[in-house]
Amino acid sequence: MTEVIRARGLRKEFTVHVKTGRIRRARRVRAAVDGLDLRVERGEMLGYIGPNGAGKSTTLKMFTGVLTPTAGEVRVCGLRPVAQRTRLALRIGVVFGQRSQLWWDLPLRDSFDLLGHVYRVPAAEHAARLRRCRDLLDLDGFLDVPVRQLSLGQRMRGELTAALLHGPEVLFLDEPTISLDVVSRQAVRGFLAELGSTGDTTLVLTTHDLADIERLCRRLVVADLDAPLPEPPVLPGAPLREVAADGRRLVYALESAGVAEVVSGLAGVASLRDVAVVEPDIEEVVARLYGAPAPAAVPAP
Amino acid sequence: MGSLNATVAPFTTSNVIPWFRTFWALAASGFRRYSTYRQATVAGIVTNTVFGFLRCYVLLAVAGVAGTAGGYDRPQLATFVWVGQGLLTVVLLWGWTELADRIRTGDVTADLLRPVHPVTAYLATDLGRAGHAALARLLPPVVVAPFFFDLYLPTRWPTVLLFAGSATAAVVICFACRYLVNATAYWLADVRGPLVLWTLGSGVLCGLYFPLRFLPEWLYQALWIATPFPSLLQTPLDVLVERDPAPVQVTLVAVQAGWVVVLLAACRWVQRRAERRLAVQGG
Numbered sequence A: 001m002t003e004v005i006r007a008r009g010l011r012k013e014f015t016v017h018v019k020t021g022r023i024r025r026a027r028r029v030r031a032a033v034d035g036l037d038l039r040v041e042r043g044e045m046l047g048y049i050g051p052n053g054a055g056k057s058t059t060l061k062m063f064t065g066v067l068t069p070t071a072g073e074v075r076v077c078g079l080r081p082v083a084q085r086t087r088l089a090l091r092i093g094v095v096f097g098q099r100s101q102l103w104w105d106l107p108l109r110d111s112f113d114l115l116g117h118v119y120r121v122p123a124a125e126h127a128a129r130l131r132r133c134r135d136l137l138d139l140d141g142f143l144d145v146p147v148r149q150l151s152l153g154q155r156m157r158g159e160l161t162a163a164l165l166h167g168p169e170v171l172f173l174d175e176p177t178i179s180l181d182v183v184s185r186q187a188v189r190g191f192l193a194e195l196g197s198t199g200d201t202t203l204v205l206t207t208h209d210l211a212d213i214e215r216l217c218r219r220l221v222v223a224d225l226d227a228p229l230p231e232p233p234v235l236p237g238a239p240l241r242e243v244a245a246d247g248r249r250l251v252y253a254l255e256s257a258g259v260a261e262v263v264s265g266l267a268g269v270a271s272l273r274d275v276a277v278v279e280p281d282i283e284e285v286v287a288r289l290y291g292a293p294a295p296a297a298v299p300a301p
Numbered sequence B: 001m002g003s004l005n006a007t008v009a010p011f012t013t014s015n016v017i018p019w020f021r022t023f024w025a026l027a028a029s030g031f032r033r034y035s036t037y038r039q040a041t042v043a044g045i046v047t048n049t050v051f052g053f054l055r056c057y058v059l060l061a062v063a064g065v066a067g068t069a070g071g072y073d074r075p076q077l078a079t080f081v082w083v084g085q086g087l088l089t090v091v092l093l094w095g096w097t098e099l100a101d102r103i104r105t106g107d108v109t110a111d112l113l114r115p116v117h118p119v120t121a122y123l124a125t126d127l128g129r130a131g132h133a134a135l136a137r138l139l140p141p142v143v144v145a146p147f148f149f150d151l152y153l154p155t156r157w158p159t160v161l162l163f164a165g166s167a168t169a170a171v172v173i174c175f176a177c178r179y180l181v182n183a184t185a186y187w188l189a190d191v192r193g194p195l196v197l198w199t200l201g202s203g204v205l206c207g208l209y210f211p212l213r214f215l216p217e218w219l220y221q222a223l224w225i226a227t228p229f230p231s232l233l234q235t236p237l238d239v240l241v242e243r244d245p246a247p248v249q250v251t252l253v254a255v256q257a258g259w260v261v262v263l264l265a266a267c268r269w270v271q272r273r274a275e276r277r278l279a280v281q282g283g
Helices: A056-063 A085-089 A108-118 A123-137 A152-164 A182-197 A210-216 A259-267 A282-291 B013-035 B038-063 B074-091 B098-105 B108-112 B118-147 B158-183 B192-205 B217-226 B234-240 B246-277
Strands: A003-019 A025-041 A045-049 A071-076 A092-096 A170-174 A202-206 A219-222 A240-244 A249-252
Touching: A003 A056, A003 A202, A025 A056, A025 A202, A045 A056, A045 A210, A056 A071, A056 A092, A056 A170, A056 A202, A092 A152, A108 A123, A108 A152, A108 B013, A123 A152, A123 A182, A152 A182, A182 A202, A182 A210, A202 A210, B013 B118, B038 B074, B038 B118, B074 B118, B074 B158, B074 B234, B098 B108, B098 B158, B108 B118, B118 B158, B118 B246, B158 B192, B158 B234, B158 B246, B217 B246, B234 B246
Parallel strands: A045 A202, A045 A219, A092 A170, A170 A202
Antiparallel strands: A003 A025, A003 A071, A240 A249
């Protein structure tokens, strides 16, 4: 088995401008991908899932050389994706479900011909691959329609074909079944399953549709969302006493505020998981009473 | 698999020919893409022709009874205007925001995933577009004009070749300027500001609103050398109407060649800078 993708400590940060006042904006650095380590062998079919914003697309963009990683290193087919992007492009195929790589105003057939020239695919190979895609993806009905007039399902089948005409070693698919109907979805899945079964093409797939993964992937990578923690809210009458567990646990003291006020104040925090009201035990109460300077105890002069 | 560490494949005859084939295929696709919009072409021709009449009468009025203005005689002025009206859409001074739009929407990702440098790919497509414009947009005004005005025909045969070269250089220079203006979208997300500056600056300084020879000599010479604008339109037209003796014609085209090299290098440099900081919009 040979290694196709190798990532070590891969990290990508974005600077986000957050509005803080009428004109002022604060710069915040947010890591979309933080320390990813991954090894993918030739012929693997890898499912890559995670919640929205977990950096799946960002990771694929770093693998394909579109984005420069902030830190860490990555090799795809033994190449450095950004520095050797045009050479890497000859050996990988990419489908971004929400983007088109076809020429908007050209018929599908012309787009495929043009791709053959752009990737310098020998004519016989090009014709053979196109014939196979036409059979499996049922392209014949709309080969002469300009891309802008295709339905989403048709376009997606076109995109898949476009990504495969140069016989890539690795196929990256970013949500290839997004907003497809059941029939198109099955066509795409069936096609990818067939492609993966030959064992020549490595498949890296991100999706929110777990049926895709179930049907296609023998290995699953889960990206977890490590969202930045919100600032602890300031609650009147209940000072913040303690911040524990890397800022994940906040301890407030109930002084003048009641339980209901504090809980409703905390409810605004989106990432709130659990609230516990802890009664101090009697010893602690007594100890605190004794420890506090009692006004009556002050001797009069 | 070749060597792993070489960043650029060696430039040998074995890959120069495929390179040209790719370039040619992209140019042909540019031609076809623009040929699909027939109504737009017809509308454009009508507009160009109407404005051709306006501009031509204005310039002929400037020439007045003396019959010359800025060193051009009446047929030279008419040719300047009418060929200029056609050339305007061949170099495509205005109205190209394709790259900026693709940067804004994030579709530029697809351009980066091709095995061709984005500047090369866009240039090839633009040359194809210019080829289509030369047939569909340059010819009609030139055919219409002789029915209404005396036009100037070149008297020296090398002028025709020089004009062809000069017009091609003008297309490449204009493409590079547009690419740079569009590429500001990598930093600004909204290119309307730079676009307005470009529209104003190029219109005045390229010789569209009036021939630059109307300006004092020191000024237009400074413009010629210090800015690419006269190379966009004024140069090919001056070459065609033989405003200057042959050696000056050649010098003007040589200045254009200089701008081609400088601006294409600038495009590649800007593209490289942009890719380093690129954040693809919209997930």
